[in-house]
Amino acid sequence: MAGSRYAYVRNFELPDPVLPNTYMLVRIDGKGFHRFSNDHNFTKPNDGKALELMNEAARFVMNDLRPEITLAFGESDEYSFLLRPSCTLYKRRSSKLVTHIVSLFTSAYVFNWSKYMDCSLQYPPSFDGRLVIYPSQKEVKDYFAWRQVDTHINNLYNTTFWALVLQGNQTEREAHETLKGTVSSDKNEILYNRFQVNYDKLPAMFRKGTTLAWDARPEKLNEGEGAQEKKPEKVKARLRTLHVDIIGSHFWSESSKQKREVSQLESNEQQPWEDQDRTTDTNSLGFTALKP
Numbered sequence: 001m002a003g004s005r006y007a008y009v010r011n012f013e014l015p016d017p018v019l020p021n022t023y024m025l026v027r028i029d030g031k032g033f034h035r036f037s038n039d040h041n042f043t044k045p046n047d048g049k050a051l052e053l054m055n056e057a058a059r060f061v062m063n064d065l066r067p068e069i070t071l072a073f074g075e076s077d078e079y080s081f082l083l084r085p086s087c088t089l090y091k092r093r094s095s096k097l098v099t100h101i102v103s104l105f106t107s108a109y110v111f112n113w114s115k116y117m118d119c120s121l122q123y124p125p126s127f128d129g130r131l132v133i134y135p136s137q138k139e140v141k142d143y144f145a146w147r148q149v150d151t152h153i154n155n156l157y158n159t160t161f162w163a164l165v166l167q168g169n170q171t172e173r174e175a176h177e178t179l180k181g182t183v184s185s186d187k188n189e190i191l192y193n194r195f196q197v198n199y200d201k202l203p204a205m206f207r208k209g210t211t212l213a214w215d216a217r218p219e220k221l222n223e224g225e226g227a228q229e230k231k232p233e234k235v236k237a238r239l240r241t242l243h244v245d246i247i248g249s250h251f252w253s254e255s256s257k258q259k260r261e262v263s264q265l266e267s268n269e270q271q272p273w274e275d276q277d278r279t280t281d282t283n284s285l286g287f288t289a290l291k292p
């Protein structure tokens, strides 16, 4: 079909494909959430409901793009999505992938706002996004370790900072001064000795962030109805919401002993807002995070 005399402008659209057969990582981050969280009275330092809203939006993205995103990790106002190397969505065009994910996430965040938050939205929130390519599983695991270490460092600092301000009656400037030059053990001690807070007992979602992963275990079938006809290999993977260590090798390991540790961690640390998709038995988990 012949184009109009204006159609040449199309040639200015440069291709932006991502290298084939590599891991694509899309990270989205809230724009100006320091202000946004204040304007919407988020609990300091962590607002469990606001974090669950982030998780809900991320689950929507993963379900919508199923099965291309194999793993996601969220903390604070950010979420990271790992796309499998074989993904051919949008012919792997970088701009299309990033804008689609960031747009889906944002609309799901707004759509589900009232389900989690008591106050009304004061103005539309927005998120930015970027795509990074990683060539091998090593970089992918190190990427997620980097984000979870960041979660820990920020959360320990923020928890101690706000304890000094809200319970210790320090000004924000004084609290920053108190924490200057301190290491992790100092902050743990301040929390324990001055505020009787055992950091390790704080909710796992705050300390470890949230990991979303597909659990490929066949679902338990009810005795009787339909049980015989249903073939386990056809069972769809379930999306699991986890608050576990993903830095150590056990999260990524196939061994059942280590899988048990993951599920025990979860069930021991259940919080009021963590009652969905929890594992209560210690049967094997079958995460498929790094599948091609």
Ligand SMILES: Nc1nc2c(ncn2[C@@H]2O[C@H](COP(=O)(O)OP(=O)(O)OP(=O)(O)O)[C@@H](O)[C@H]2O)c(=O)[nH]1
Pocket: 029, 030, 031, 032, 033, 034, 035, 037, 038, 042, 043, 044, 045, 046, 047, 048, 050, 051, 076, 077
């Ligand atoms: N009170 C509270 N604040 C939060 C929570 N989660 C995120 N925030 C706020 O969101 C900010 C996120 O940090 P950044 O993404 O670095 O900062 P930002 O203000 O969003 O700035 P840009 O990302 O550069 O646009 C934190 O510094 C907090 O101020 C929460 O659970 N409770």
Ligand SMILES: [Mg+2]
Pocket: 029, 030, 031, 032, 033, 034, 077
């Ligand atoms: Mg931000």
Ligand SMILES: [Mg+2]
Pocket: 029, 030, 076, 077, 078
């Ligand atoms: Mg951020």
